[in-house]
Amino acid sequence: MRVTVPDPDQALRAYLYADPAAHSLSPHMHAAAFAHAGLNGTYEARRVLPADLPQAVQALRSAGTLGANLSLPHKETVLPLLDDLSSAARLIGAVNTIVHRGGQLSGDNTDAPGLLAALRDAGLDDAGRGSVVILGAGGAARAAAFVALSDLARPTWVVNRTLGRAQALAADFSGLGNVQAAPAIDVPWEAAQVVINASSAGLNDPDQTPLDATFLARLPAGALIYDMVYKPAETRLIREAHARGLRAHNGLGMLAHQARLAFQAWTGTDVPVQVFLDALRAAGAPR
Structure with missing residues:
Protein backbone atom coordinates (compact mmCIF):
# COMPACT_ATOMS: atom_id res chain seq x y z
CA MET A 1 0.00 0.00 0.00
CA ARG A 2 1.47 3.37 -1.01
CA VAL A 3 1.47 5.86 1.87
CA THR A 4 1.24 9.60 1.31
CA VAL A 5 2.64 11.61 4.22
CA PRO A 6 -0.03 14.10 5.37
CA ASP A 7 0.50 17.85 5.39
CA PRO A 8 1.39 18.69 9.03
CA ASP A 9 -0.91 21.73 8.91
CA GLN A 10 -3.95 19.85 7.61
CA ALA A 11 -6.62 18.89 10.13
CA LEU A 12 -6.72 15.11 10.16
CA ARG A 13 -9.26 12.73 11.66
CA ALA A 14 -9.27 9.09 12.63
CA TYR A 15 -11.81 7.02 14.52
CA LEU A 16 -12.56 3.85 16.40
CA TYR A 17 -15.81 2.15 15.44
CA ALA A 18 -17.01 -0.33 18.06
CA ASP A 19 -19.99 -1.35 20.15
CA PRO A 20 -19.35 -0.61 22.97
CA ALA A 21 -16.66 2.08 22.52
CA ALA A 22 -16.66 4.18 25.71
CA HIS A 23 -14.12 1.93 27.46
CA SER A 24 -11.45 2.38 24.79
CA LEU A 25 -8.04 3.85 25.63
CA SER A 26 -7.15 4.24 21.94
CA PRO A 27 -7.92 8.00 21.81
CA HIS A 28 -5.21 8.62 24.42
CA MET A 29 -2.64 6.68 22.43
CA HIS A 30 -3.34 8.34 19.11
CA ALA A 31 -3.49 11.84 20.62
CA ALA A 32 0.05 11.21 21.92
CA ALA A 33 1.13 9.86 18.53
CA PHE A 34 -0.20 12.90 16.65
CA ALA A 35 1.63 15.17 19.08
CA HIS A 36 4.87 13.18 18.78
CA ALA A 37 4.65 13.28 14.96
CA GLY A 38 3.83 17.00 14.89
CA LEU A 39 0.56 16.42 13.05
CA ASN A 40 -2.71 18.27 13.56
CA GLY A 41 -4.93 15.27 14.15
CA THR A 42 -7.75 13.92 16.31
CA TYR A 43 -8.91 10.41 17.11
CA GLU A 44 -12.43 9.73 18.37
CA ALA A 45 -13.99 6.53 19.71
CA ARG A 46 -17.52 6.20 18.36
CA ARG A 47 -20.14 3.69 19.27
CA VAL A 48 -21.39 2.29 15.96
CA LEU A 49 -24.24 -0.19 16.00
CA PRO A 50 -24.05 -3.03 13.45
CA ALA A 51 -26.93 -1.60 11.43
CA ASP A 52 -25.11 1.75 11.17
CA LEU A 53 -21.74 0.38 10.03
CA PRO A 54 -22.27 0.89 6.24
CA GLN A 55 -23.06 4.58 6.73
CA ALA A 56 -20.16 5.05 9.17
CA VAL A 57 -17.70 3.41 6.77
CA GLN A 58 -18.93 5.55 3.87
CA ALA A 59 -18.24 8.68 5.95
CA LEU A 60 -14.54 7.74 6.07
CA ALA A 68 -10.59 4.07 11.38
CA ASN A 69 -9.87 1.21 13.70
CA LEU A 70 -12.53 -1.46 14.16
CA SER A 71 -13.31 -3.53 17.22
CA LEU A 72 -16.17 -5.79 18.27
CA PRO A 73 -18.45 -6.54 16.48
CA HIS A 74 -17.28 -5.11 13.14
CA LYS A 75 -14.01 -6.79 12.15
CA GLU A 76 -15.56 -9.39 9.88
CA THR A 77 -18.80 -7.73 8.75
CA VAL A 78 -16.89 -4.73 7.36
CA LEU A 79 -15.16 -6.69 4.60
CA PRO A 80 -17.75 -6.23 1.80
CA LEU A 81 -17.90 -2.48 2.53
CA LEU A 82 -14.27 -1.87 1.53
CA ASP A 83 -12.63 -1.32 -1.85
CA ASP A 84 -9.68 -3.65 -1.27
CA LEU A 85 -7.91 -5.69 1.39
CA SER A 86 -4.28 -6.24 2.30
CA SER A 87 -3.03 -9.77 1.81
CA ALA A 88 -2.99 -10.32 5.59
CA ALA A 89 -6.56 -9.04 6.02
CA ARG A 90 -7.71 -11.25 3.16
CA LEU A 91 -6.08 -14.35 4.64
CA ILE A 92 -7.27 -13.60 8.15
CA GLY A 93 -10.76 -12.64 7.04
CA ALA A 94 -10.93 -9.74 9.48
CA VAL A 95 -10.05 -6.03 9.39
CA ASN A 96 -9.14 -3.86 12.35
CA THR A 97 -7.72 -0.90 10.39
CA ILE A 98 -9.29 0.99 7.49
CA VAL A 99 -6.99 3.29 5.53
CA HIS A 100 -8.46 6.10 3.41
CA ARG A 101 -6.56 7.25 0.32
CA GLY A 102 -8.16 9.49 -2.31
CA GLY A 103 -11.69 8.27 -1.70
CA GLN A 104 -10.69 4.59 -1.61
CA LEU A 105 -10.89 2.49 1.54
CA SER A 106 -8.39 -0.32 2.13
CA GLY A 107 -8.74 -2.87 4.90
CA ASP A 108 -5.72 -4.05 6.85
CA ASN A 109 -5.09 -6.17 9.93
CA THR A 110 -2.57 -4.86 12.44
CA ASP A 111 -3.90 -7.15 15.20
CA ALA A 112 -1.80 -10.07 13.95
CA PRO A 113 1.63 -8.37 13.90
CA GLY A 114 0.65 -6.48 17.05
CA LEU A 115 -0.08 -9.75 18.83
CA LEU A 116 3.17 -11.31 17.62
CA ALA A 117 5.19 -8.36 18.92
CA ALA A 118 3.37 -8.47 22.26
CA LEU A 119 3.97 -12.22 22.64
CA ARG A 120 7.67 -11.71 22.04
CA ASP A 121 7.73 -8.83 24.52
CA ALA A 122 6.09 -11.21 27.00
CA GLY A 123 8.95 -13.68 26.59
CA LEU A 124 7.62 -16.14 24.03
CA ASP A 125 10.34 -18.62 23.14
CA ASP A 126 10.37 -18.83 19.36
CA ALA A 127 12.42 -22.00 19.59
CA GLY A 128 9.76 -23.83 21.59
CA ARG A 129 7.66 -26.54 20.02
CA GLY A 130 4.56 -26.50 22.19
CA SER A 131 1.13 -25.92 20.74
CA VAL A 132 -1.03 -22.79 20.82
CA VAL A 133 -4.57 -22.81 22.23
CA ILE A 134 -6.87 -20.00 21.10
CA LEU A 135 -9.97 -19.19 23.13
CA GLY A 136 -12.63 -17.61 20.90
CA ALA A 137 -13.65 -17.73 17.26
CA GLY A 138 -14.25 -14.11 16.20
CA GLY A 139 -12.10 -11.57 14.37
CA ALA A 140 -9.45 -11.40 17.09
CA ASP A 151 4.50 -16.83 12.17
CA LEU A 152 4.98 -19.39 14.94
CA ALA A 153 4.28 -22.52 12.86
CA ARG A 154 2.78 -24.27 15.89
CA PRO A 155 0.04 -26.89 16.15
CA THR A 156 -3.07 -24.92 17.08
CA TRP A 157 -6.27 -25.72 18.93
CA VAL A 158 -9.37 -23.51 18.77
CA VAL A 159 -11.78 -23.60 21.72
CA ASN A 160 -15.06 -21.72 21.62
CA ARG A 161 -18.33 -21.76 23.50
CA THR A 162 -20.02 -22.67 20.20
CA LEU A 163 -18.04 -25.56 18.74
CA GLY A 164 -19.41 -24.98 15.23
CA ARG A 165 -17.80 -21.55 15.07
CA ALA A 166 -14.46 -22.98 16.20
CA GLN A 167 -14.74 -25.68 13.54
CA ALA A 168 -15.46 -23.08 10.86
CA LEU A 169 -12.40 -21.06 11.89
CA ALA A 170 -10.20 -24.16 11.88
CA ALA A 171 -11.46 -25.10 8.42
CA ASP A 172 -10.67 -21.61 7.10
CA PHE A 173 -7.06 -21.83 8.31
CA SER A 174 -6.39 -25.51 7.60
CA GLY A 175 -4.27 -24.60 4.59
CA LEU A 176 -1.75 -22.80 6.82
CA GLY A 177 -0.92 -25.68 9.15
CA ASN A 178 -2.10 -28.09 11.81
CA VAL A 179 -5.22 -26.55 13.36
CA GLN A 180 -8.07 -28.32 15.14
CA ALA A 181 -11.25 -27.28 16.90
CA ALA A 182 -12.28 -29.07 20.06
CA PRO A 183 -14.10 -28.70 23.35
CA ALA A 184 -11.72 -27.69 26.14
CA ILE A 185 -11.93 -31.14 27.70
CA ASP A 186 -10.40 -32.70 24.55
CA VAL A 187 -7.40 -30.35 24.24
CA PRO A 188 -3.98 -31.82 25.19
CA TRP A 189 -3.18 -29.02 27.65
CA GLU A 190 0.06 -30.67 28.79
CA ALA A 191 1.55 -29.92 25.34
CA ALA A 192 0.44 -26.27 25.14
CA GLN A 193 3.06 -23.53 25.33
CA VAL A 194 0.79 -20.54 24.65
CA VAL A 195 -2.87 -19.90 25.53
CA ILE A 196 -4.43 -16.82 23.94
CA ASN A 197 -7.77 -15.45 25.07
CA ALA A 198 -9.20 -13.86 21.94
CA SER A 199 -12.75 -13.79 23.30
CA SER A 200 -14.47 -10.93 25.13
CA ALA A 201 -14.75 -12.98 28.35
CA GLY A 202 -13.66 -10.77 31.22
CA LEU A 203 -14.13 -7.50 29.34
CA ASN A 204 -17.29 -6.43 31.14
CA ASP A 205 -17.06 -8.75 34.14
CA PRO A 206 -13.64 -9.32 35.75
CA ASP A 207 -14.96 -12.50 37.39
CA GLN A 208 -15.89 -14.05 34.07
CA THR A 209 -13.35 -16.43 32.53
CA LEU A 219 -0.46 -26.64 31.55
CA PRO A 220 3.32 -27.12 31.71
CA ALA A 221 5.30 -24.83 34.02
CA GLY A 222 6.67 -22.66 31.22
CA ALA A 223 3.34 -21.93 29.53
CA LEU A 224 2.42 -18.36 28.64
CA ILE A 225 -1.13 -17.01 29.02
CA TYR A 226 -1.94 -13.97 26.88
CA ASP A 227 -5.32 -12.33 27.51
CA MET A 228 -6.23 -9.81 24.80
CA VAL A 229 -8.56 -8.12 27.30
CA TYR A 230 -6.73 -5.09 28.74
CA LYS A 231 -9.43 -3.53 30.88
CA PRO A 232 -9.56 -4.68 33.63
CA ALA A 233 -5.82 -5.24 33.76
CA GLU A 234 -6.16 -8.41 35.80
CA THR A 235 -8.96 -10.64 34.67
CA ARG A 236 -9.94 -13.83 36.42
CA LEU A 237 -7.99 -15.78 33.79
CA ILE A 238 -4.82 -13.88 34.66
CA ARG A 239 -5.39 -14.14 38.41
CA GLU A 240 -5.89 -17.89 38.23
CA ALA A 241 -2.88 -18.33 35.95
CA HIS A 242 -0.67 -16.39 38.36
CA ALA A 243 -2.02 -18.46 41.27
CA ARG A 244 -0.65 -21.53 39.51
CA GLY A 245 2.74 -19.93 38.89
CA LEU A 246 2.17 -19.40 35.16
CA ARG A 247 3.27 -16.38 33.16
CA ALA A 248 0.25 -14.26 32.27
CA HIS A 249 -0.08 -10.89 30.51
CA ASN A 250 -3.01 -8.66 29.60
CA GLY A 251 -3.62 -7.11 26.19
CA LEU A 252 -2.01 -3.69 26.72
CA GLY A 253 1.09 -4.63 24.75
CA MET A 254 -0.92 -5.85 21.78
CA LEU A 255 -3.08 -2.73 21.97
CA ALA A 256 -0.02 -0.48 21.76
CA HIS A 257 1.69 -2.41 18.97
CA GLN A 258 -1.40 -2.63 16.74
CA ALA A 259 -2.06 1.08 17.30
CA ARG A 260 1.49 1.98 16.28
CA LEU A 261 1.10 -0.01 13.05
CA LEU A 280 -1.78 4.24 28.23
CA ARG A 281 -0.03 4.66 31.58
CA ALA A 282 -0.89 8.36 31.66
CA ALA A 283 -4.53 7.46 31.01
CA GLY A 284 -4.50 5.28 34.11
CA ALA A 285 -3.92 1.87 32.55
CA PRO A 286 -2.11 -0.31 35.07
CA ARG A 287 0.78 -2.50 34.02
Whole structure:
Protein backbone atom coordinates (compact mmCIF):
# COMPACT_ATOMS: atom_id res chain seq x y z
CA MET A 1 0.00 0.00 0.00
CA ARG A 2 1.47 3.37 -1.01
CA VAL A 3 1.47 5.86 1.87
CA THR A 4 1.24 9.60 1.31
CA VAL A 5 2.64 11.61 4.22
CA PRO A 6 -0.03 14.10 5.37
CA ASP A 7 0.50 17.85 5.39
CA PRO A 8 1.39 18.69 9.03
CA ASP A 9 -0.91 21.73 8.91
CA GLN A 10 -3.95 19.85 7.61
CA ALA A 11 -6.62 18.89 10.13
CA LEU A 12 -6.72 15.11 10.16
CA ARG A 13 -9.26 12.73 11.66
CA ALA A 14 -9.27 9.09 12.63
CA TYR A 15 -11.81 7.02 14.52
CA LEU A 16 -12.56 3.85 16.40
CA TYR A 17 -15.81 2.15 15.44
CA ALA A 18 -17.01 -0.33 18.06
CA ASP A 19 -19.99 -1.35 20.15
CA PRO A 20 -19.35 -0.61 22.97
CA ALA A 21 -16.66 2.08 22.52
CA ALA A 22 -16.66 4.18 25.71
CA HIS A 23 -14.12 1.93 27.46
CA SER A 24 -11.45 2.38 24.79
CA LEU A 25 -8.04 3.85 25.63
CA SER A 26 -7.15 4.24 21.94
CA PRO A 27 -7.92 8.00 21.81
CA HIS A 28 -5.21 8.62 24.42
CA MET A 29 -2.64 6.68 22.43
CA HIS A 30 -3.34 8.34 19.11
CA ALA A 31 -3.49 11.84 20.62
CA ALA A 32 0.05 11.21 21.92
CA ALA A 33 1.13 9.86 18.53
CA PHE A 34 -0.20 12.90 16.65
CA ALA A 35 1.63 15.17 19.08
CA HIS A 36 4.87 13.18 18.78
CA ALA A 37 4.65 13.28 14.96
CA GLY A 38 3.83 17.00 14.89
CA LEU A 39 0.56 16.42 13.05
CA ASN A 40 -2.71 18.27 13.56
CA GLY A 41 -4.93 15.27 14.15
CA THR A 42 -7.75 13.92 16.31
CA TYR A 43 -8.91 10.41 17.11
CA GLU A 44 -12.43 9.73 18.37
CA ALA A 45 -13.99 6.53 19.71
CA ARG A 46 -17.52 6.20 18.36
CA ARG A 47 -20.14 3.69 19.27
CA VAL A 48 -21.39 2.29 15.96
CA LEU A 49 -24.24 -0.19 16.00
CA PRO A 50 -24.05 -3.03 13.45
CA ALA A 51 -26.93 -1.60 11.43
CA ASP A 52 -25.11 1.75 11.17
CA LEU A 53 -21.74 0.38 10.03
CA PRO A 54 -22.27 0.89 6.24
CA GLN A 55 -23.06 4.58 6.73
CA ALA A 56 -20.16 5.05 9.17
CA VAL A 57 -17.70 3.41 6.77
CA GLN A 58 -18.93 5.55 3.87
CA ALA A 59 -18.24 8.68 5.95
CA LEU A 60 -14.54 7.74 6.07
CA ARG A 61 -14.21 8.74 2.41
CA SER A 62 -14.40 12.45 3.28
CA ALA A 63 -11.39 14.76 2.91
CA GLY A 64 -9.09 14.90 5.92
CA THR A 65 -10.18 11.50 7.22
CA LEU A 66 -7.30 9.07 7.61
CA GLY A 67 -9.43 6.05 8.39
CA ALA A 68 -10.59 4.07 11.38
CA ASN A 69 -9.87 1.21 13.70
CA LEU A 70 -12.53 -1.46 14.16
CA SER A 71 -13.31 -3.53 17.22
CA LEU A 72 -16.17 -5.79 18.27
CA PRO A 73 -18.45 -6.54 16.48
CA HIS A 74 -17.28 -5.11 13.14
CA LYS A 75 -14.01 -6.79 12.15
CA GLU A 76 -15.56 -9.39 9.88
CA THR A 77 -18.80 -7.73 8.75
CA VAL A 78 -16.89 -4.73 7.36
CA LEU A 79 -15.16 -6.69 4.60
CA PRO A 80 -17.75 -6.23 1.80
CA LEU A 81 -17.90 -2.48 2.53
CA LEU A 82 -14.27 -1.87 1.53
CA ASP A 83 -12.63 -1.32 -1.85
CA ASP A 84 -9.68 -3.65 -1.27
CA LEU A 85 -7.91 -5.69 1.39
CA SER A 86 -4.28 -6.24 2.30
CA SER A 87 -3.03 -9.77 1.81
CA ALA A 88 -2.99 -10.32 5.59
CA ALA A 89 -6.56 -9.04 6.02
CA ARG A 90 -7.71 -11.25 3.16
CA LEU A 91 -6.08 -14.35 4.64
CA ILE A 92 -7.27 -13.60 8.15
CA GLY A 93 -10.76 -12.64 7.04
CA ALA A 94 -10.93 -9.74 9.48
CA VAL A 95 -10.05 -6.03 9.39
CA ASN A 96 -9.14 -3.86 12.35
CA THR A 97 -7.72 -0.90 10.39
CA ILE A 98 -9.29 0.99 7.49
CA VAL A 99 -6.99 3.29 5.53
CA HIS A 100 -8.46 6.10 3.41
CA ARG A 101 -6.56 7.25 0.32
CA GLY A 102 -8.16 9.49 -2.31
CA GLY A 103 -11.69 8.27 -1.70
CA GLN A 104 -10.69 4.59 -1.61
CA LEU A 105 -10.89 2.49 1.54
CA SER A 106 -8.39 -0.32 2.13
CA GLY A 107 -8.74 -2.87 4.90
CA ASP A 108 -5.72 -4.05 6.85
CA ASN A 109 -5.09 -6.17 9.93
CA THR A 110 -2.57 -4.86 12.44
CA ASP A 111 -3.90 -7.15 15.20
CA ALA A 112 -1.80 -10.07 13.95
CA PRO A 113 1.63 -8.37 13.90
CA GLY A 114 0.65 -6.48 17.05
CA LEU A 115 -0.08 -9.75 18.83
CA LEU A 116 3.17 -11.31 17.62
CA ALA A 117 5.19 -8.36 18.92
CA ALA A 118 3.37 -8.47 22.26
CA LEU A 119 3.97 -12.22 22.64
CA ARG A 120 7.67 -11.71 22.04
CA ASP A 121 7.73 -8.83 24.52
CA ALA A 122 6.09 -11.21 27.00
CA GLY A 123 8.95 -13.68 26.59
CA LEU A 124 7.62 -16.14 24.03
CA ASP A 125 10.34 -18.62 23.14
CA ASP A 126 10.37 -18.83 19.36
CA ALA A 127 12.42 -22.00 19.59
CA GLY A 128 9.76 -23.83 21.59
CA ARG A 129 7.66 -26.54 20.02
CA GLY A 130 4.56 -26.50 22.19
CA SER A 131 1.13 -25.92 20.74
CA VAL A 132 -1.03 -22.79 20.82
CA VAL A 133 -4.57 -22.81 22.23
CA ILE A 134 -6.87 -20.00 21.10
CA LEU A 135 -9.97 -19.19 23.13
CA GLY A 136 -12.63 -17.61 20.90
CA ALA A 137 -13.65 -17.73 17.26
CA GLY A 138 -14.25 -14.11 16.20
CA GLY A 139 -12.10 -11.57 14.37
CA ALA A 140 -9.45 -11.40 17.09
CA ALA A 141 -9.23 -15.19 17.18
CA ARG A 142 -8.70 -15.24 13.43
CA ALA A 143 -5.71 -12.90 13.82
CA ALA A 144 -4.37 -15.15 16.59
CA ALA A 145 -4.74 -18.24 14.38
CA PHE A 146 -2.84 -16.51 11.60
CA VAL A 147 0.02 -15.72 13.99
CA ALA A 148 0.06 -19.21 15.50
CA LEU A 149 0.13 -20.97 12.13
CA SER A 150 2.02 -18.55 9.86
CA ASP A 151 4.50 -16.83 12.17
CA LEU A 152 4.98 -19.39 14.94
CA ALA A 153 4.28 -22.52 12.86
CA ARG A 154 2.78 -24.27 15.89
CA PRO A 155 0.04 -26.89 16.15
CA THR A 156 -3.07 -24.92 17.08
CA TRP A 157 -6.27 -25.72 18.93
CA VAL A 158 -9.37 -23.51 18.77
CA VAL A 159 -11.78 -23.60 21.72
CA ASN A 160 -15.06 -21.72 21.62
CA ARG A 161 -18.33 -21.76 23.50
CA THR A 162 -20.02 -22.67 20.20
CA LEU A 163 -18.04 -25.56 18.74
CA GLY A 164 -19.41 -24.98 15.23
CA ARG A 165 -17.80 -21.55 15.07
CA ALA A 166 -14.46 -22.98 16.20
CA GLN A 167 -14.74 -25.68 13.54
CA ALA A 168 -15.46 -23.08 10.86
CA LEU A 169 -12.40 -21.06 11.89
CA ALA A 170 -10.20 -24.16 11.88
CA ALA A 171 -11.46 -25.10 8.42
CA ASP A 172 -10.67 -21.61 7.10
CA PHE A 173 -7.06 -21.83 8.31
CA SER A 174 -6.39 -25.51 7.60
CA GLY A 175 -4.27 -24.60 4.59
CA LEU A 176 -1.75 -22.80 6.82
CA GLY A 177 -0.92 -25.68 9.15
CA ASN A 178 -2.10 -28.09 11.81
CA VAL A 179 -5.22 -26.55 13.36
CA GLN A 180 -8.07 -28.32 15.14
CA ALA A 181 -11.25 -27.28 16.90
CA ALA A 182 -12.28 -29.07 20.06
CA PRO A 183 -14.10 -28.70 23.35
CA ALA A 184 -11.72 -27.69 26.14
CA ILE A 185 -11.93 -31.14 27.70
CA ASP A 186 -10.40 -32.70 24.55
CA VAL A 187 -7.40 -30.35 24.24
CA PRO A 188 -3.98 -31.82 25.19
CA TRP A 189 -3.18 -29.02 27.65
CA GLU A 190 0.06 -30.67 28.79
CA ALA A 191 1.55 -29.92 25.34
CA ALA A 192 0.44 -26.27 25.14
CA GLN A 193 3.06 -23.53 25.33
CA VAL A 194 0.79 -20.54 24.65
CA VAL A 195 -2.87 -19.90 25.53
CA ILE A 196 -4.43 -16.82 23.94
CA ASN A 197 -7.77 -15.45 25.07
CA ALA A 198 -9.20 -13.86 21.94
CA SER A 199 -12.75 -13.79 23.30
CA SER A 200 -14.47 -10.93 25.13
CA ALA A 201 -14.75 -12.98 28.35
CA GLY A 202 -13.66 -10.77 31.22
CA LEU A 203 -14.13 -7.50 29.34
CA ASN A 204 -17.29 -6.43 31.14
CA ASP A 205 -17.06 -8.75 34.14
CA PRO A 206 -13.64 -9.32 35.75
CA ASP A 207 -14.96 -12.50 37.39
CA GLN A 208 -15.89 -14.05 34.07
CA THR A 209 -13.35 -16.43 32.53
CA PRO A 210 -13.12 -18.20 29.16
CA LEU A 211 -11.33 -21.20 30.69
CA ASP A 212 -11.98 -23.35 33.73
CA ALA A 213 -9.05 -23.36 36.15
CA THR A 214 -8.84 -27.15 36.01
CA PHE A 215 -7.43 -26.82 32.49
CA LEU A 216 -4.89 -24.20 33.59
CA ALA A 217 -3.66 -26.71 36.17
CA ARG A 218 -2.73 -29.11 33.36
CA LEU A 219 -0.46 -26.64 31.55
CA PRO A 220 3.32 -27.12 31.71
CA ALA A 221 5.30 -24.83 34.02
CA GLY A 222 6.67 -22.66 31.22
CA ALA A 223 3.34 -21.93 29.53
CA LEU A 224 2.42 -18.36 28.64
CA ILE A 225 -1.13 -17.01 29.02
CA TYR A 226 -1.94 -13.97 26.88
CA ASP A 227 -5.32 -12.33 27.51
CA MET A 228 -6.23 -9.81 24.80
CA VAL A 229 -8.56 -8.12 27.30
CA TYR A 230 -6.73 -5.09 28.74
CA LYS A 231 -9.43 -3.53 30.88
CA PRO A 232 -9.56 -4.68 33.63
CA ALA A 233 -5.82 -5.24 33.76
CA GLU A 234 -6.16 -8.41 35.80
CA THR A 235 -8.96 -10.64 34.67
CA ARG A 236 -9.94 -13.83 36.42
CA LEU A 237 -7.99 -15.78 33.79
CA ILE A 238 -4.82 -13.88 34.66
CA ARG A 239 -5.39 -14.14 38.41
CA GLU A 240 -5.89 -17.89 38.23
CA ALA A 241 -2.88 -18.33 35.95
CA HIS A 242 -0.67 -16.39 38.36
CA ALA A 243 -2.02 -18.46 41.27
CA ARG A 244 -0.65 -21.53 39.51
CA GLY A 245 2.74 -19.93 38.89
CA LEU A 246 2.17 -19.40 35.16
CA ARG A 247 3.27 -16.38 33.16
CA ALA A 248 0.25 -14.26 32.27
CA HIS A 249 -0.08 -10.89 30.51
CA ASN A 250 -3.01 -8.66 29.60
CA GLY A 251 -3.62 -7.11 26.19
CA LEU A 252 -2.01 -3.69 26.72
CA GLY A 253 1.09 -4.63 24.75
CA MET A 254 -0.92 -5.85 21.78
CA LEU A 255 -3.08 -2.73 21.97
CA ALA A 256 -0.02 -0.48 21.76
CA HIS A 257 1.69 -2.41 18.97
CA GLN A 258 -1.40 -2.63 16.74
CA ALA A 259 -2.06 1.08 17.30
CA ARG A 260 1.49 1.98 16.28
CA LEU A 261 1.10 -0.01 13.05
CA ALA A 262 -2.29 1.55 12.29
CA PHE A 263 -0.91 5.05 12.85
CA GLN A 264 1.98 4.28 10.52
CA ALA A 265 -0.43 3.05 7.83
CA TRP A 266 -2.47 6.25 8.10
CA THR A 267 0.35 8.80 8.29
CA GLY A 268 3.55 7.19 7.05
CA THR A 269 5.15 8.06 10.40
CA ASP A 270 6.63 5.35 12.61
CA VAL A 271 6.07 6.56 16.16
CA PRO A 272 7.91 4.46 18.80
CA VAL A 273 5.69 1.98 20.60
CA GLN A 274 6.83 3.47 23.91
CA VAL A 275 4.86 6.63 23.06
CA PHE A 276 1.69 4.53 22.91
CA LEU A 277 2.54 2.65 26.10
CA ASP A 278 3.34 5.88 27.97
CA ALA A 279 -0.02 7.31 26.86
CA LEU A 280 -1.78 4.24 28.23
CA ARG A 281 -0.03 4.66 31.58
CA ALA A 282 -0.89 8.36 31.66
CA ALA A 283 -4.53 7.46 31.01
CA GLY A 284 -4.50 5.28 34.11
CA ALA A 285 -3.92 1.87 32.55
CA PRO A 286 -2.11 -0.31 35.07
CA ARG A 287 0.78 -2.50 34.02
